[in-house]
Amino acid sequence: MDFQHVLQKAYNYGMLYKERGVTASYIPELAKEDKSRAGATLISPDGTVYEVGDSHYKFSIQSIVKVIIYLCVLECYDFDYIKRFVGVKPSAKPFNSIIELELSNKNIPVNPFINAGAIVSTALLQEKYGNNTFDFILNRTRDLINNDKLDYSRSIYHSESSCAYANRALTYMLLNDNIIPPHIDVDDLLNTYFKACSILVDSVDLANLSFILSRDGKNLAGEEILSPKHAKILRTIMATCGTYDYSGDFAIRVGIPAKSGVGGGIVTASKSGYGIGVYCPGLDSHGNSYVGMRMLRSIAQDLELNIY
Ligand code: DON
Numbered sequence: 001m002d003f004q005h006v007l008q009k010a011y012n013y014g015m016l017y018k019e020r021g022v023t024a025s026y027i028p029e030l031a032k033e034d035k036s037r038a039g040a041t042l043i044s045p046d047g048t049v050y051e052v053g054d055s056h057y058k059f060s061i062q063s064i065v066k067v068i069i070y071l072c073v074l075e076c077y078d079f080d081y082i083k084r085f086v087g088v089k090p091s092a093k094p095f096n097s098i099i100e101l102e103l104s105n106k107n108i109p110v111n112p113f114i115n116a117g118a119i120v121s122t123a124l125l126q127e128k129y130g131n132n133t134f135d136f137i138l139n140r141t142r143d144l145i146n147n148d149k150l151d152y153s154r155s156i157y158h159s160e161s162s163c164a165y166a167n168r169a170l171t172y173m174l175l176n177d178n179i180i181p182p183h184i185d186v187d188d189l190l191n192t193y194f195k196a197c198s199i200l201v202d203s204v205d206l207a208n209l210s211f212i213l214s215r216d217g218k219n220l221a222g223e224e225i226l227s228p229k230h231a232k233i234l235r236t237i238m239a240t241c242g243t244y245d246y247s248g249d250f251a252i253r254v255g256i257p258a259k260s261g262v263g264g265g266i267v268t269a270s271k272s273g274y275g276i277g278v279y280c281p282g283l284d285s286h287g288n289s290y291v292g293m294r295m296l297r298s299i300a301q302d303l304e305l306n307i308y
Contacts, residue, residue, distance in 0.1 A: 001303070003050045007042050010298035011052040014038060014280065014291040021282020021290030024262040026166075029159035030060070033264065033281035038291050041207035042299065043275030047220040051204065058200040059279055060156045061141075062261030063095065063113065063287070065196045066121070067209075067234055068141050070112040073121045074230050076128050084108070085124060085179055086117045088237055095244045095287055096166040098173065107177035111241040113259065116170045122193045123180045134192045138199065144212055144225055145205045157198040161191065197261075206267040206277025213238075213269035235269040239307070243293075246286040254296045255306030260288040266296060270305045 015038060024030040039054035073082055089110040093100040096115045104110050109117035122133065129136045142148045171190060174180040180189070212219060213234060217226040238257035243250040250258065256276075257269040264281030266289050268274075276299060280291035300306055 003042055003044050003048070004052075006299060006302045007040055007050050007052040009302065010295040011038065011040055013298045014278075014295035017291050017294055018280065018282060021280065021284060023264075023281050024283060024287070026163070027156065027160045027262065028163070029153075029156045030263060030281065033059070035280070035282040038278075038280035038295070039203040040278040040295050040299075041203040041276070043207045043211045045273035049204065049207070054279070055203045057279065058202050059265060059281065060153055060197060060261070060263035061199045061201045061265065062197045062263040063118070064201075064206065064259050064261040064265055064267050065137070065141065065199060066113045066118040067238065067259050067267070068144060069118055069121045069125065069137060069196060070237070071144075071226060071230055071234060072137060072140055073112070073124050074233060077124065079233075082124070086112050086120045088112075088241075090240045090247055092245055096170065098166070098169060101170060101173055107173070108179060109174075111237060113237065113241045114244065115167055116174060119167065119171055119189065119193055120174060120179055122196070123174075123184050123189055126184060126189055126192065127181070131188070134195045137192070137196045141199055145201070145208045146219070147205055147208070150199055150201065150205070152195050152198040153200050154198075157194050160194045160197065164190065164194065167193070201265065203265070203277040203279045206265055206279070207275040208277075209275075210267045210269055210277055211275025213267075214271060214273050214275060231269075235271065238269050243288045244286050246284070246288055250288070250293065251308060254293065254300050255308050256296065256300050257307070258296065260292070262287050264289045264292065266292040268296065270307065272303075272305055274303065274305065
């Protein structure tokens with residue numbers, strides 16, 4: 001199989017749509033990104049890395065970090081205990097929906113990948129790690145991606161923090177409904193979450209994360225970076241909730257478990273052992289990279305990665 005050709009073809013196809021997406025204007029720093037910049041990285045099951053376009057361009061991980069935050073929670077607490085605070089059901093509303101939280105059973109966020117669910121997950125970590133919570137998340141991200149240079153963007157963090165009105169509203173509702181304990185400091189909690197969302201990655205980093213998730217938590221040398229049990233839970237929630245209220249369409253159009261972020265990245269987790277990460281900052285109305293999704297569709301077709 002000519003993997004470089006598969007990747008180039010996907011890039012060419014995706015770029016036909018580069019005018020269609022819209023950058024995330026609700027975080028002013030992200031609105032400045034160039035919609036014609038795209039990149040993709042594919043790691044074949046033998047560990048060879050193939051790249052196309054701006055594969056080394058750094059962008060903020062945004063909601064993709066919710067996979068890592070939830071993994072940290074799974075590594076700290078029992079699954080049934082976690083479900084008292086955050087569920088594993090698909091969402092029917094946008095990722096920052098307030099009404100979804102109001103309508104959910106006992107006001108528990110339906111899953112860890114919507115904003116409310118990720119904020120609750122961060123609060124669970126804060127209970128355990130206090131002021132070190134962000135460092136803990138950053139270090140776990142570095143381990144999983146195998147890149148100890150990863151850091152967060154101060155400008156994106158400040159940009160989001162300065163106008164995160166919906167996330168603040170969600171957090172106060174969670175406090176009001178006793179999903180988050182009253183002693184938690186809201187600013188500390190949200191600052192941790194915003195810093196985590198601002199971690200800078202490129203498509204190679206995402207492909208490395210994807211490679212580990214796709215191989216049941218093991219790296220190429222066979223070392224266990226996360227447990228197979230947790231890798232399986234993450235792949236499952238990525239399949240059902242990873243692209244929010246678009247997850248059903250994504251399953252039909254692409255057919256690989258994936259998680260998107262409003263920074264423009266998408267990471268996949270196909271059980272077949274491939275690592276795939278894509279980037280392009282123009283988003284569809286659900287907050288998923290418009291070009292990125294099309295690149296993935298092309299790759300999934302050519303490599304027959306559709307799990308359904
Ligand atoms: O909390 C937010 O709104 C952002 N930091 C992350 C949202 C996001 O990436 C949604 N994903 N597609």
